[in-house]
Amino acid sequence: MGHWAERNIIEAIAGRQRRTPSDLIQGIGDDCAVVRKAGGLVDLWTTDALVEGVHFDPAWHPPYLLGRKAANVNISDIGAMGGRPRFALLALGLSGTTSDDFAGKLMDGFLAALVEHDMVLIGGDTVYSGERLMLSVTVCGEMAENEVCYRSGAQVGDLIWVSGFLGNAACGLELYRCGKDKEDRYSSLYCAHLDPQPQVRLGRLLAARGGVHAMMDISDGLATDLAHICKASGVGAVIVADDVPLADEFLHAAAMLRIPPVQLALQGGEDYQLVFTAPESSSQSIRIIAREAGASAICLGRIVAGQSVLLYQNGKSQDITFQGYEHRF
């Protein structure tokens, strides 16, 4: 089955559901589901699976970092709504070749990511999964209902921000695939692929007092993830190529790999940076919050009328709507 067929099968089924309980504020279609509870609070829920040979290669992914990543890509979804992650459940599929040592380090890394975010593992299932190691994670978070940042809130005139360099993870993966995985100068790129850092603190502060209209995390490339925001909000977007934040080592590696850097940065997945939109009047508070969170906030475009994501580069404009891709091995 093709990529989009896969992606849409659950959404298609979810769309056939007629029942919407009054406490279900947001079902499938955002980074997390949102369920109202007492005291002005909501629960956030998200699930993501990682499969050997599809999302990671154990030949180069150290098990400790793989465990961290399985937790952190889910934690990132909580942060992308502005929430505080609290609990995790893990379905762990061990392949016939998974050693006790590998499994132990994997769980050490998974638990370390939870501890770092003051979370608790509350459920699990361990199964034999045949040829491929598999981690399926569900995470629950919590936040104030009136602070939740959805994808659907972007407004014409909003500035578009990201929380850091784009493309590093995709570039790091590409270096591994080409066997160029031993150069110190690219260590930040390898790291971006092996051990992504969810922007939970920044997400929480932005949701609480950043004046942000829409927010999500960048898992499938900005070209696709911003298109999700545009589609949910009924707006378009323009990205200015010269404003896309690119790291020096990324530019060096992209040149060596002969890949156009802006294309790799916007189409490459797994950055787990935040993308968010806000009115110009919020710009100063966004910069203050980013500093407070030890993060970055880079403005690289604007929400416009329409329904496409356009890239403005060298005096020309190009439609890049949903042009991101997930990296498959």
Added chain:
Amino acid sequence: MGHWAERNIIEAIAGRQRRTPSDLIQGIGDDCAVVRKAGGLVDLWTTDALVEGVHFDPAWHPPYLLGRKAANVNISDIGAMGGRPRFALLALGLSGTTSDDFAGKLMDGFLAALVEHDMVLIGGDTVYSGERLMLSVTVCGEMAENEVCYRSGAQVGDLIWVSGFLGNAACGLELYRCGKDKEDRYSSLYCAHLDPQPQVRLGRLLAARGGVHAMMDISDGLATDLAHICKASGVGAVIVADDVPLADEFLHAAAMLRIPPVQLALQGGEDYQLVFTAPESSSQSIRIIAREAGASAICLGRIVAGQSVLLYQNGKSQDITFQGYEHRF
């Protein structure tokens, strides 16, 4: 890795967690995690994964029933605490040979099970999973905090009850494995394997007013699951072989397969009946509740001092503690 190594890896990690938030009443170690919320209510959480060739064979498992089963084995865990299932999240791994038709029917069955229990699918992730189809499901339920039935409440002197015939699912699977899957007389056995029915209504009524001390669902065979109750409660148990409820078609098939029926009934997994313990004074209310729920309640033993599960058969007693097994293909 061996079966118990697999099973214990998550529990071992969970045991290393030092933090227990005040609202986490029960972490890993029961059918569900239990998290306190407002109004005297708790949330229940559980996760279970099914892997092709390990937990099911698509050659004989119709996709619609497989989808139902993936939902229902999780729903059963909610029922086993006495809860009401509410929400589900699904990580679906599609293999290279999963057809659109198979995937569509699988999702139809999954959704049908949710609708039957008035539940909503609120999250999902669809991935390519290589050689094997895989379904990883997380379910959330809800109930009153003071009605939750844990594994740890069994008391010496309690009677031990089950909610229906044992061994039918294991026998049905055995018939498929032997190619004896076309005989009408065994249809209830095939069904028990393909389309198990979670005892949610019975579980809820028993928890609310059955005077039950401990309860869980039978997924790994009574010999193992009752041993979990005994271990958690610090007690032992005696099962009377003559009182184990066995269906006529089960006895017929077991004789044909030359498998001792009581052994198959107590060791075979996936019945998804409830096992519960209660003082003798509750016996009448339990029988009334079972009738009200359209279910059965069969008393087959007693909780005693000790730490073993003993089977009393033909004047002899035999230790069957943790002697159940999961069926692997």
